[in-house]
Structures are given as structure tokens and as C-alpha cells.
Amino acid sequence: MYRPVYGLPGRTFIQRLLSKRARRAANRDFMFNILPKGGMVIEVGVFDGDFSERILAFNEPRHLHLVDPWSTKENGGLYDGPTQDFGSKDAANSALESQFQQVSRRFSGELAQGRLTMHRTLSYEAATLFPKSYFDWIYIDASHFYADVKRDLASFIPKLKPGGYITGDDYGRRGIWDHGVTRAVDEFVAAGQADTIRLHNHQFILRKPGF
């Protein structure tokens, strides 16, 4: 299972490319042979920005939106499950605040150029910020529980252009979420909301019909 590590050491891009977590992000590079370059893109669930960095480097989006609350729930729990025990709600929020600051520094150049926007909010709240048929492709990697993935797919599909791609992580993994991603994605496809283009390395790539 994916065990997040909080905090970004001051590494160069090349060092990050070679790290274990970055190698995991690299398993997704095949997606960039399918996804159109130069488009409007959103990553929902960002964590420390390892995959965001690869999107910027290899897909060269016109604009990249990043969505993550970088905070705990009211009760101090993490939105994506008990992946790390911080001891207290304050300690958790302090770690997440520091992660938010690190991601902001990591992409300070793109933020300054107006190529990237960070939305410190929840997926389904962020979805309301965009007009219909806005994105060329969308990456869903927030909470992996079934009801949450189902809601994220339903919230974002209207925001995707016809013929655009809705994609995401952890398809085919059981995890603590008990195949939540797989079940929600399979239902979404079965309901005719999107066509399957590729399922590989635990990534799903679906295409919105109507193009």
C-alpha cells in the first residue's frame, strides 16, 4: 500500500527522479503517450507534488490546477484514511501546513508564471469553481474510498471536454479502501459515463464520449 512520507528534502529534480517514490510516479509516465499536451489539466489529490512535477515536465499543460485540502478533517483524521499517526490533530495540521508550504515552494516558478494554481480545498468543492467542458484531462487521486471516488468522478465529468480523459491512480489495488477505486470506476464505465482506454500499472484512463 502507498505509505506517504511527509516533508520534502531539498533535492534536485534529478535526485527526485531517482528516488523510490519518484520511481513510483514514473510508473505512470506511459500515460503521457496518450494524454494530450498543452491542455487544461487538474490533479485532484496532490500530497507532496511528485506526480504534479512529472505532469509539468512531460505533459507541459497550458495550465495545471492542483487540489488538496492539506488539512485534517474536523475530527483530526486524514481525508484519505489512517495512513499516518501524528498523535494529535494539531500535530497533523502542522505537518500538512508544512507540506502545503513545501509544495508552494516547489512550484513557485510555475505559480509566478501563472502556469499553475493551488486550490487548498476539497475535491467536490473545487469542482464547482470551473465551467462545463473546461479540462482536457483530469487526474483523480484523492480519497480512495468508494463513495468518495464515485463523488469525485460525478463532480468532475461535467467539467471535462467531450473526448477528454478522466484518469486516476490505484485502480486494481485493494488498499485500506477495499477496492474503492476499482468499484467506482467500473460502475462509472458500466453506466456509460466514459469509455475505457487503458488500465495499466494501477492507472485508469477513461475517455468522455461525444467527441
Ligand SMILES: C[S@@+](CC[C@H](N)C(=O)[O-])C[C@H]1O[C@@H](n2cnc3c(N)ncnc32)[C@H](O)[C@@H]1O
Ligand atoms: C495518494 S495522495 C496523492 C498523491 C499524488 N497524486 C501523487 O501521485 O504524488 C492523496 C491526497 O489526496 C488528498 N485528499 C484526500 N481527500 C481529498 C479530497 N476529498 N479532496 C482533495 N484532496 C483530497 C490527501 O490530502 C492526499 O494528499
